[in-house]
Amino acid sequence: MRAADRLGLPRLLHPVAWWAWGLGLATAASRTTNPVLLLLVLAVATWCVLERRESGRPGTFAMFLWIGLFAIVLRVVMAALLGGGVTGRVVLFRLPEIPLPAWTSGVRVGGAVTAEGLYAAACEGLRLAAILVCLGAANSLASPRRLLRYLPATLYDVGTAVVVGLTFAPQLAHEAARVRAARRLRGHSGRGLRELARLLVPVLENAFERSMELAASMESRGYGRAVRRSTGSRRTASTLALVGLLGVVAGLYGLLDASTPELLGLPLLLAGALVATAALWAGARRDRRSGYRRDPWGLPEWGVLACGVAPAVVLVVASGRAWPGIVPVQVPLTFPAVPVVAVVGIAAAALAATVSPVPPRRAELRAATSGATPTAVSP
Incomplete structure (x- = not known):
C-alpha cells in the first residue's frame, strides 16, 4: 500500500476515477424521471465539487448549472407552446391555437396548457440537467488535459x-x-x-x-516524430476502431433509453468497448510513445470508482424491473413515491468526497487558515 493511501496525504486523484464516477452518476440520472431522485443527484454532484475541486482552477461547474437550468426552462416552454407530451386534466390556461394538418397528430401550436404536461416537461428537463451537471462535476474535479495524458498511443x-x-x-x-x-x-x-x-x-x-x-x-521535445506502419495494419486498426465505436454509441443509446431491448444496452456496449480496446491495443503495439510519470492508482481511486458504479447499477436494475417511483405516474398529478434503495444508491456517490484525498492546493489553503503545515505527495 502506498504511503499516500495509508496516511491520507493530499494529492490529486487519478482523473479516470473522477470521470468514471461522473459517468456512473449520469447513468443513474438517465434512468429516472423522479424529481426527488434527480434533485438528490444534483445535490451529490454539487457537494463533491465543493469538497474536492482543486483550488485555483477556473470554475466551470457554475456554467453547467446555468446550462441545466436553461434546459429545464426551454423544455417547459416548448411543452407549453407545442405540446407533444402528457395530456393532463388540470388546465392552467389556454394559448391561441393555430390549426395544423391531421398528419401532425400529437403536435400543436398553442392550445390548452395543463399542469400535468408542464410537470412532465419539467421532469424531462431536470433529467437532462442532472446528466449535464454530472459531466460538469467530472470536468471540474479532473481536468480534461490530465485525462488526455492517458490516451492510447494510437x-x-x-x-x-x-x-x-x-x-x-x-x-x-x-x-x-x-x-x-x-x-x-x-x-x-x-x-x-x-x-x-x-x-x-x-x-x-x-x-x-x-x-x-x-x-x-x-x-x-520530439512531437514531430513520424511513425511507419503498413497499409494493412492501418486499415485493420481503423476498421476495428470504427466498429467498436459504433457498438459503444449504440450501446450507450440502449443504456440511456429504457424503451430499447436489453440486448441493445449493456451487452452491446461491452462488446463495442472490447473491440475498440483491441483496436487501440493493436495500434499501440506498433506506435511506441514515451509519456510523463503517471498518476498513482490506489485505494482512493477504487473507492471513488465504486461510489460511481453503485448508483448506476441500482438505477439500471430498478428501471429494468420497473420499481415504483423510478418513472412515476404523472396523470393524475401526485407526489411521486421515493424508493429507499435508489436513494441509498445515489447517496453512496457522495462518499467520493470522503474517500478521495484532499487536493494539494485546497490542503494548503486549509493549513494556512488553521496555521498547520500540510504534507503533499506528488503523483
Whole structure:
C-alpha cells in the first residue's frame, strides 16, 4: 500500500476515477424521471465539487448549472407552446391555437396548457440537467488535459490537437479581455461591432505568436516524430476502431433509453468497448510513445470508482424491473413515491468526497487558515 493511501496525504486523484464516477452518476440520472431522485443527484454532484475541486482552477461547474437550468426552462416552454407530451386534466390556461394538418397528430401550436404536461416537461428537463451537471462535476474535479495524458498511443495525434485547443482557448479569451481593457484605458468605449472588429487583429496576432512558440517547444521535445506502419495494419486498426465505436454509441443509446431491448444496452456496449480496446491495443503495439510519470492508482481511486458504479447499477436494475417511483405516474398529478434503495444508491456517490484525498492546493489553503503545515505527495 502506498504511503499516500495509508496516511491520507493530499494529492490529486487519478482523473479516470473522477470521470468514471461522473459517468456512473449520469447513468443513474438517465434512468429516472423522479424529481426527488434527480434533485438528490444534483445535490451529490454539487457537494463533491465543493469538497474536492482543486483550488485555483477556473470554475466551470457554475456554467453547467446555468446550462441545466436553461434546459429545464426551454423544455417547459416548448411543452407549453407545442405540446407533444402528457395530456393532463388540470388546465392552467389556454394559448391561441393555430390549426395544423391531421398528419401532425400529437403536435400543436398553442392550445390548452395543463399542469400535468408542464410537470412532465419539467421532469424531462431536470433529467437532462442532472446528466449535464454530472459531466460538469467530472470536468471540474479532473481536468480534461490530465485525462488526455492517458490516451492510447494510437490516438496520439488527436490527443495532441485537443490538448493544444484546451490550452489556447482560455488564453485567447484572456488575451481578448486584456486588449479590450487596454483600449478602454486609451478612451475607447469597448462596445459595438466596430470595436469588436478592432480587437481581432491584436488578439489573433498574439495567438499566432503563442502557437509558433508552442510548435517550436513541441518540436524540440520530439512531437514531430513520424511513425511507419503498413497499409494493412492501418486499415485493420481503423476498421476495428470504427466498429467498436459504433457498438459503444449504440450501446450507450440502449443504456440511456429504457424503451430499447436489453440486448441493445449493456451487452452491446461491452462488446463495442472490447473491440475498440483491441483496436487501440493493436495500434499501440506498433506506435511506441514515451509519456510523463503517471498518476498513482490506489485505494482512493477504487473507492471513488465504486461510489460511481453503485448508483448506476441500482438505477439500471430498478428501471429494468420497473420499481415504483423510478418513472412515476404523472396523470393524475401526485407526489411521486421515493424508493429507499435508489436513494441509498445515489447517496453512496457522495462518499467520493470522503474517500478521495484532499487536493494539494485546497490542503494548503486549509493549513494556512488553521496555521498547520500540510504534507503533499506528488503523483
